[in-house]
Amino acid sequence: RTISGADELERLFDMGKTVVMITHGIHATEVGGSQGAARLAHIMASSNDEKILEILDNVIFLQIPSLNPDGLQWVADWYNEHVGTEFEAAPLPWLYQFYTGHDNNRDWYAFTQNETIHTVGAQNEWHPQIVHDIHQMGSNGARIFFPPYIEPWEPNIDPALTTAVNQLGTYMAAELTSQGKKGVVVNAQYDAFTPARAYMHYHAGARILSETASARLASPTTIAPESLGPGRNFDASKRSWNFPNPWSGGDWGLPDIVDYQTSGALALLTNAAKNRRYWLENFYGVNKRAVDKWDDWPDVWIIASGQENQTGVKYALRSLVMADVEVHQAESSFSVEEMQFPAGSYVIPMNQPYAGFANSMLEIQNYPDLREYPGGPPQRPYDVTAHTFGYLFDFDAVAIDGHLGVGLSAPIEAPDFDFRLPDHLVGSDAPRIAMYKSWQEPMPEGWQRWVFDEYEMPYDTLHDADIRGGALSGYDVLLFQAQDAQSIREGYDQGELPERYTGGLAHRGIAAVKAFVENGGRVIAIEAATEFVADLFDLDISKSTEGL
Template identity: 25%
Template sequence: MSKLKLKGFLIACLLTGSQISFAQNIPSPKDHFGFSIGDDYQLANFTQTEAYFKKLAATSDRVKLVDIGKTEEDRTQYMLIVSSPENLKNLDRYKEISQKLAHAEGLTTAQAKALADEGKAVIWIDGGLHANETVGIHQLIETAWQLATKKDPETQKILKDVIILMTHANPDGQELISNWYMREKDPAKRTLSGVPRLYQKYIGHDNNRDFFMLNMKETQNIGRQLFVEWLPQIMYNHHQAGPAGTIVAGAPYRDPFNYVFDPVLMTSLDAVGAAMHNRLNAEDKPGYTQRNGSVFSTWYNGGLRTTTYFHNIIGLLTEIVGSPTPSEIPLVPARLLPNSDSPNPVTPQKWYFRQSIDYSVSLNYAVLNYAQRYKDELLFNIYLMGKNSIERGSKDSWTFSPKKLEAINLAYAKDQKAASGNNRAGMPVKYYDTVMKAPALKDARGYIISADQPDLTTSVRFLNALIKTGILVQKATADFSVGTKNYPKGSYIVKTDQAFRPHVLDMFEPQDHPNDFKYEGGAPIPPYDAAGWTLAYMMNVKFDRIMDNFNGPFERLNYGEVIKLNSGKVPSASGYTLNGSLNDSYYVVNDLLKAGVTVYRNLSDGSFYVPSSAKAKISIDQSAGKVGLTVHAAKTKPSSLQKITPSRIALWDTYGGSMSSGWVRWIMEQYHFNASVIYPEEIDKGNLKSKYDVIIFVGGAIPALQEGISVTNSGRSFGPKPEEVPEEYRNRLGRISQDKSIPKLKEFLDAGGDIVTIGSSTNLAYHLKLPVRNAMVEMTGNGEEKRLPAEKYYIPGSVLNVSFDTSQTANWGMEQHADVYFDNSPVFKIAPNAVSSGQIKPLAWFSTATPLRSGWAWGQAYLQDGVAAFEARSGKGKLVAFGPEITFRAQTHGTFKLLFNQLYNLNN
């Protein structure tokens, strides 16, 4: 052997030895945690996991640890980037390629193919979003360990061609849930049940419903990586649990899918789902079900998986069984017969945590293997879908929807009836043309949010939600005109000729959910989540839909760079006026009250009036400056003023935590309302008026009235036994009961307290024997009322339009017609004499037979003349009842004022 060859051989041996040494120094999960991932009765908490992630990054040249932001409880949220050492050295370039292809701007097909060939597939795998679904975070730990250490050919190929973003979705929740489970020394006593609070500080399970709004810090962190920084071609979101009698539910998913999607997205879902399903079958891992084998669809926007679809990202969800406590796969005979949804059924058996981990790792590898094999196709296809979106937004385009197809059928049926004939040859194309080529029915080319609109700060919050999800927004640098309308400098423009056009349309345009029934005349099939959610409607954003191409003095805002309004310094004046229709006015007013400044409400229009003082000027400058609110100098002092003071506010919650209550608590913190959380035990003790002026009950707090029951269980047994709960949480046990709690609430009202109820908690009106009744009923043959069946009336989460009595103080700042979020919500009929006597004041009602604005409203005509909200005198106090979800997931900014108006004391 020549000296040169010998030298090369020795260097190769040294390099190989160093790599082996490097891998041998990487601690296994058992080395670190003291148990293997998937061992029975064992869970890792976040403190331990954080330390392990740091060890992996420190000892493996395949792993980079990235801090993506803080959580709501101020922990660090991490993302592991896993790939070959060579790829990790060039992450900036591969991120740039991923961004360029996803945005699809200014690239020729040849350039896109070249970038796809050069780039690496970017694949997102997360875990732990729903922290009580413990497989999720533990499979992430195990997969990270395997990718960091395995040397088999498949792993080496994956590391060469794929960049894996392994993201911890909920550090706070893992710490809570794992510590709760592991608190028992005896493994046999360990349980995931009975956790005393939500596993995300405010919203618990709803942390998977926040991804077009990005309210929470964790979702903001994740959203930035998904939609601004990396834009992966595939994202995989792990969940639990699979349908009974199966092991795992996954892609592809059942209909309907959202009509704004590119068809390439849906067939890509089929392809990746087939790879996942096939790998399990090849590894003799039965029990995978898909499509109609589960309830999951691709209609909804707002979930971690589903929002990605509107960005041309292949979003994967699996729901798997499994727990650190061994469980059973039950016998479900209907699941045992093979079919196209479940070709390889699982038989009843004992099931262990490790089996779920192994399934999850196999599914991860199936996705990564697919990405490695079809790397250039994945990269090119996300460009192709973006390019298609840009082209559709650059010309006249029409999107199919059920209403448009219904219009075609109705037009044809009308002509057929007039002709008294029967065309068996098919429908003439003219019927298609009259709908799908009608200028008024084409898709918008863009939207303009004028700078002179009433609530600009809320509109900017809307725009920032778009920007944080990667949407391109433009701003006018000078006055301009489109058609016959003039717009001022500073107006915002969102065009549809961009890659994420599906998301733009989905945020501005109504969703048109199909009538989805098991069979004709049967019950409706519930959507997986909401049926309609048009954010511009729910936030009451005023915009113009522009149907033809338009341009102007527009500058592009940088992707991901949020808008910050500058309110400017408020001039010195004898007094200041804040518009009561603007949400951020309440933020400024609350800061003024906390500073000891006197504030009044103008009884004629609900605006706020603040007499001039040095303290007022300083507070206004600081608070208004933070939110960009314009505060006006008052020309004259209004003649009809009433001083306000902050109410002492109590917000109901329950053991284990209420998501609806958590959302309200978060909203109130954002707008600087002070509130105390109140639990049933405190309510049952009474004497509430000595501590509170107003109590808020969100949906789920007040049970339905049980007629003929004089004594009921007090609800103290609700939740675990007191001795099983740490002392600090025992006062949260119990629930609102008919025999103990309701009388105390009546005492509170009699003493002059106010109660605000939302959604199902408007049941309180029936407990108080107010002259109201359920409007959504029909008469039976024997003259009795019964609830309308779903076959006749069914409205899952959708946006409806209602009329408001704007003269009522409860409605200050509202318009005569406004959109509300409605989810089979309560609707009332009020006794006529109760209205004429002034005992009950209708606040909102359905004035038409067609109130649907976005979503699905089967039998909506039944709503006409039904009351959606009312205010009732009760003793010296009042009950305010809102049937619709006026604070829903902190998305419904257009109706926040309905709550805010109830949270001040008006003092004569």
């Protein structure tokens, strides 16, 4: 919107460089990414190869060696403590991101975690045309995945980005296959439906996910040929158009992971360098079409001021503004389409660069009816199927076509807001809250701790041994987050992890929970944990979704 004309645009295309961000290690047990980051940086800094020099001449390369450095350190410490023992590849007995675990890669519209906030800030400043997100997956399938993604794509992503992702992912797959690397798959396993893990698709950049087969953390593994089998849209034991050179099994370890990932990153950077002008023109075109407004977008979205859940409204506005969406406030009351809106109502015009993000977060999703085969059962979605802010935060947003006829403020800053705790939950008379934390810690427990910490609500964490040892006598409330009854009762089996992390609550802990309630304590169980409480007290509880 600030380019003066065709001459300036041509000058910018001639002088500009492709901006590429490569992120590693958001999931800390996927250990290859952060190890490969150092190798990739060394290659870029030291090599005099013509291909590398071409990249350096035509690309601005932003590298984040670890999106989860704390978790990476925990995993490294855990592995180094147990390497050479029977627990060498044992799982970490706590979440590898302090609050969210694996869900830290589902935070790209809510922006709750500090790592997300800082990364989004860097993307908003540098506006990369390409973001390469390096991950690992299970061991018994393909050796590495690149896009194209499988269906569905979220409908607010510009078609030119879809095709850009398809061509770049296919180019990367072709490069690795030409190098003799086996087991490269495209158009399998992963979709592109939710902005929760694809921020750049709504900011004119291509998000290239790669997923490399894992080993046993940093230790090698051996994969039997007969263990290679079907995945989503391919079969690891068979040749197909999207899996043309199957890997036949054998030894697989950290050097293989780093080699495949580094080769993929270099292929991506090579494409970005050789097609510099294409990526800049594509970036400009996606943004221009958004500023011109898509035909099927409304003219504006309006969030009326004065709605009951002001905290929810402000949290949604915070996310929109943090995503560089321009939000205004009406300077006076107004009416449109027989609806009245008070002064101060929030107006999001849809002729702006990141309108796709706003529309995706404010409209109601219609997930497509995808079937395993014609007339067959529904395909199981890869991930979440909806993300409407109004449903998540309990407020109304209205899509409007036409001129509003009201003055608007300059774009607002991200609003501050407080969540006031009820009086009975604070102060000297507040209940003493204990939160059960299993050594098979579920992600909802971590999110629950984040909510409590974010809003400064006091609590203590209790492990199995604490409850077995009588610690409940110091509390009024015990919280069980979503976790199945068996894992609460039994935990890890003996021999799976060191002894202190096994056994669950066991008989003694279960008896302590029962005595706690019988002596006046309160237990709050959420989702799957209700089965544990129902069994403990012989309650007749049925699932509302049973039979669906």
